[in-house]
Amino acid sequence: MDVLELARWQFGITTVYHFLMVPLTIGLSVLVAGMQTAWVRTGNERYFKMTKFWGKLLLVNFAMGVVTGIVQEFQFGMTWSAYSRFVGDVFGAPLAMEGLVAFFVESTFLGLWIFGWDRLPKRVHLACAWAFALATMASAYFILAANSWMQHPVGVEFVNGKPTMNSIFAVLGNNTALAAIPHTLAGAFSVAAAFLVGVAGWHLWRRRSASDSDAGVHRDVWRASLRLGAWVGIAAFAVLAITGDTQGKLMFQQQPMKMASAEALCHTEKPASFSILAIGDVAGANCEDVKTFTVPALLSFLAHNDFSTEVPGVENLIGQYQAKYGTNYPNDPDLGPLAGKPIDYVPNLPVTYWGFRAMIGFGAIGAGIGLLALWLTRRGRIPSGRLFPLLLVAGIATPFIGNSAGWIFTEMGRQPFVVAPNPTGVEGMWMFTAQAVSKLSVGEVWTSLISLTVLYLGLGVVELFLMRKYVRGGIEGVLPPPAHGGEAGSDDKLSFAY
């Protein structure tokens, strides 16, 4: 493999891995802040226990999110230095803002929240939880603004052959970003929701028998968590569907090839039907061999809100792309084996086609499980069958898979561009992925790819082990051990210490 391919694998692996932690952190931080608010307002112990338990799992997870996030930021300069040079004028700003405005707040107030339980007045401590939660969402906003610019560059002009920012408001208010943000945040909430439903459902089921000594004590905690998670999950899916539709319509205008690939739509259709599933190789040379189960005219509706509009297919788009963006790569020795070669404008079809379906399918399953959980636990019921906990615990994975599939689809669907051209923007404002990579030796990138992957795998195992341990430990595992009465100086102890 050459540097380009290795660098792409590395970016893909580190990004997907990072994005396993991030949505859980975003969703849980807001939910935990909400639980703590409920506790401060009502004084109900149940909410205190919820805050402590879910807060602890948030922390185990947040540590991993932070450390893998540093890799993401450094990687642009390390592995994609040509990209950094080319777009730094506009792409660097939202990244710097994320650090200065959001990430500083996040990490400082998280420290205050973890260690401040006995040091800060109740309301100030609660304010720290909210500062942290809001900052995680602000982080998401800046990062998505940066990513959306790569999908749809706006607010730039060429000055001396380099893209130069001329409006930060255009960059931060990019319609691609404004659609991506609620979609991604809803994805984050669906992850946290499924996590609540799965973990709380399992505890509820395990403690269903009244002979369990503390069943009565904590049952209300698990019940409240499960129902909160289920409602949040259902609401999040509604937002996902609506914003996903908005994003789709934008994508038909901004990146028609990505949407055609999502559908593996070979030829232009009028009206175009929406493919639900396909049998056969969607990337095959002859797409007549692929059988797909379709809903007539639905794709036209998704693209343009009516049932008859023409939707261009992959084969027809290739010609348009070649006319607009060239047929061959520049004859630049820096491009290595790709120099002067024809440009392949079709993204990896199996990945885009199935990624798109996995995103929607797993998202829907997650919401469906939430709905089912609500029904099964109505009016204080707890199902006794083994299927109930199994289903809910397995359900935890579904929004994770949906999120990852969504990201893989949206990033791979943009190829061969790293900055996709804006059809109505500045002429020539795009960059091929092949031009973006650093001048490194293959050995350097192999070293980083292998060492990062091995470390990530090892830490993934540790994190899963710890999450499982704390999940099983339940409420008792996160509350301080009962104080032995009369012990001298016990009130001098820190209420939380590493």
Next chain:
Amino acid sequence: MTLQLVWFGIIALFWLGYLFLEGFDFGVGMLLPVLGRDNTERRVMVNTIGPVWDGNEVWLIVAAGATFAAFPDWYATLFSGAYLPLLLVLLALIGRGVAFEYRGKVDSERWRRTWDRVLMVGSWIPPLGVGLLLATTVLGLPLDTTGNRVGSPFEAVRWDTLLGALAVVGFSLVHGAAFLALKTSGAVRERARALALRLLPVALLPMVAFLIVVQVRAGQVWTLVALVVSVVAAIVAWLRLRADRDGQAFAALGVVIAAAAVTMFGALYPNVLPSTGDPANSLTIAQAAASPYALKVITWVAAFGAPAVLVYQGWTYWVFRKRIGVQHIPAVHAP
């Protein structure tokens, strides 16, 4: 030109903030097995930096992010040019970050020992790598006309950059010991103070040597003044430690690193990354800077964001200002 210069200064300040703040929490991690005789003492040490290390680390992220935004070419050339050293820093920071969070999560001696080791190694390597990186940007890399590194992946590893690496390691070590003397009580404090006293004259030698190399190669009159300030502050720090004034010693060490940063970035000016081959290929502030508009945007952000950071991070240190001793450490509790 003015905004470019302002951002050169701001980035120098971010690096200074990082060296000063994470410097001491690296030091605490480096000294974990030396000063902590048992698990409770080690927990005392870890908890002196527990609430703040994460916020300190953001200074690195912001230093890198600001470089990306204000000087894209500097960021691109330096980070790809020193690829392997930076990778090592990243791997170490990953291990260190999770070690804080994980070490107390299982009540087992073996588990804690493992994470203590990760924490220690993860505290030695990053100052080494960051020192190497900063020394590289001050002393240069062989560059071609497009701003890419020529030569082997190890061009950033030379005796002069290694001296810079040792300088940051030595400073972190002393700074961490002084911080522990300031923030702990009882036996840990006594040991930390004694160690800081013994360590300081030796551990700060690489920094002085490195600054002299920098001064000789590219110094000005005023960077020489800063160098002298740095050395004087080091002597003051030692005297204050001996006088049992931990707070003043810690502050004096802050002056050491601040003056050292002035010497380094002063000698670097007007370059951001000199070329050790053809000097015509050196990256200057003017060449590497982003457009005036982009600089204006991030100046507004920094004008509001940076003072706020100082206020709320300062408040954090105020909230957790008490010294910690073994008597404050709660019983181990894990499910």
